[in-house]
Amino acid sequence: xxxxxxxxxxxxxxxxxxxxxxxxxxxxxxxxxxxxxxxxxxxxxxxxxxxxxxxxxxxxxxxxxxxxxxxxxxxxxxxx
Amino acid sequence: xxxxxxxxxxxxxxxxxxxxxxxxxxxxxxxxxxxxxxxxxxxxxxxxxxxxxxxxxxxxxxxxxxxxxxxxxxxxxxxxxxxxxxxxxxxxxxxxxxxxxxxxxxxxxxxxxxxxxxxxxxxxxxxxxxxxxxxxxxxxxxxxxxxxxxxxxxxxxxxxxxxxxxxxx
Numbered sequence: 582x583x584x585x586x587x588x589x590x591x592x593x594x595x596x597x598x599x600x601x602x603x604x605x606x607x608x609x610x611x612x613x614x615x616x617x618x619x620x621x622x623x624x625x626x627x628x629x630x631x632x633x634x635x636x637x638x639x640x641x642x643x644x645x646x647x648x649x650x651x652x653x654x655x656x657x658x659x660x661x
Numbered sequence: 662x663x664x665x666x667x668x669x670x671x672x673x674x675x676x677x678x679x680x681x682x683x684x685x686x687x688x689x690x691x692x693x694x695x696x697x698x699x700x701x702x703x704x705x706x707x708x709x710x711x712x713x714x715x716x717x718x719x720x721x722x723x724x725x726x727x728x729x730x731x732x733x734x735x736x737x738x739x740x741x742x743x744x745x746x747x748x749x750x751x752x753x754x755x756x757x758x759x760x761x762x763x764x765x766x767x768x769x770x771x772x773x774x775x776x777x778x779x780x781x782x783x784x785x786x787x788x789x790x791x792x793x794x795x796x797x798x799x800x801x802x803x804x805x806x807x808x809x810x811x812x813x814x815x816x817x818x819x820x821x822x823x824x825x826x827x828x829x830x
Binding site: 588590591593594595597598601602603604605606607608610611612614616617618619620621623624625627628629630631632634635636638639640641642643645651 | 674678681682687690691694697698701704705708709710712713716717720721724725728729731732733735736762765766769770775776778779789792793796797801804808811812814815816818819822823
């Protein structure tokens with residue numbers, strides 16, 4: 582989704598899925614060692630993901646207000 | 662029985678994630694994304710990380726889905742059809758994602774740091790949640806503080822970004 586879509590929400594959902602995949606990988610690894618370190622790491626990953634979604638959606642809404650589009654190709658004009 | 666349940670949830674998570682990626686409509690994609698998050702939470706609960714599963718459902722899934730739905734509602738009058746929300750160059754995307762999966766699996770499974778961490782924090786099944794809380798507030802306290810500052814920074818960042826509304830109007 583990150584590579585193939587142009588809608589900002591689709592890209593954000595792609596990043597979320599990607600981070601959830603990493604969460605699953607961490608917990609699989611840690612459970613094979615009977616460890617709870619993945620639980621802690623995943624809690625921090627969830628914090629980072631929540632921050633990323635909030636900032637991403639703020640940029641999305643800002644882009645929609647300023648450029649009147651939801652296409653990611655026009656994001657560069659927000660710098661002006 | 663539990664093993665089959667975990668396999669079933671994993672299969673469900675993969676299929677809903679694929680459906681999320683392949684959906685052409687954003688609202689449908691968001692719905693299946695929510696299903697994926699719920700199923701991953703059930704996977705966490707099934708393999709014994711109850712605290713993580715509950716956090717995933719109550720805070721992460723709830724918060725994220727509400728944010729996405731609000732964003733869709735706020736931009737609902739936009740013509741999504743012009744965007745052509747189909748997969749561009751799907752083979753390239755699939756190949757890159759599998760390469761990334763392989764690299765990440767290799768790094769996580771062979772990293773000495775991860776092995777050391779895993780051996781230092783072994784599970785005591787009677788009070789895992791207590792162990793996690795204790796570890797968070799003792800060994801990982803600095804990182805916890807950094808995470809809290811990150812959340813604070815996010816709030817300030819979002820307010821700063823959306824401040825432009827007044828200037829535009």
